[in-house]
Amino acid sequence: xxxxxxxxxxxxxxxxxxxxxxxxxxxxxxxxxxxxxxxxxxxxxxxxxxxxxxxxxxxxxxxxxxxxxxxxxxxxxxxxxxxxxxxxxxxxxxxxxxxxxxxxxxxxxxxxxxxxxxxxxxxxxxxxxxxxxxxxxxxxxxxxxxxxxxxxxxxxxxxxxxx
Numbered sequence: 001x002x003x004x005x006x007x008x009x010x011x012x013x014x015x016x017x018x019x020x021x022x023x024x025x026x027x028x029x030x031x032x033x034x035x036x037x038x039x040x041x042x043x044x045x046x047x048x049x050x051x052x053x054x055x056x057x058x059x060x061x062x063x064x065x066x067x068x069x070x071x072x073x074x075x076x077x078x079x080x081x082x083x084x085x086x087x088x089x090x091x092x093x094x095x096x097x098x099x100x101x102x103x104x105x106x107x108x109x110x111x112x113x114x115x116x117x118x119x120x121x122x123x124x125x126x127x128x129x130x131x132x133x134x135x136x137x138x139x140x141x142x143x144x145x146x147x148x149x150x151x152x153x154x155x156x157x158x159x160x161x162x163x
Contacts, residue, residue, distance in 0.1 A: 037060060038060050042056050067105060114135050116131040117130055
């Protein structure tokens, strides 16, 4: 009986070891994520699963080895301000077409998430935010996909390609 129990424990621990080897660790994911990417597509997904192209069609995101990141997204075709002293309405329209923030990032490889810890951004309301993104890499490693979720439902999907 002791021999069977020992064998069972050995097999059980071997199974856990195999699972641990197959699970990516944060350091390996970070190494793969480090770099600069350009925005290829950004879609919002409604509660019925219908994807709609986001008006933010231009952008870049960067992750460095020191654990820092920055992101910028812009609406294509933003109108230029007509004068240096543009009206409040004209300025609000211009600036609402741009999103920018930076800060630290952390990876949870078990959950498949990267969290952007916002330290500064164009909107003061973003400062202090923790933006959780679910990540995937294309098989060739040239594309990074970031998903925004509400519970288990994906509400946004961004494709970023390496520069």
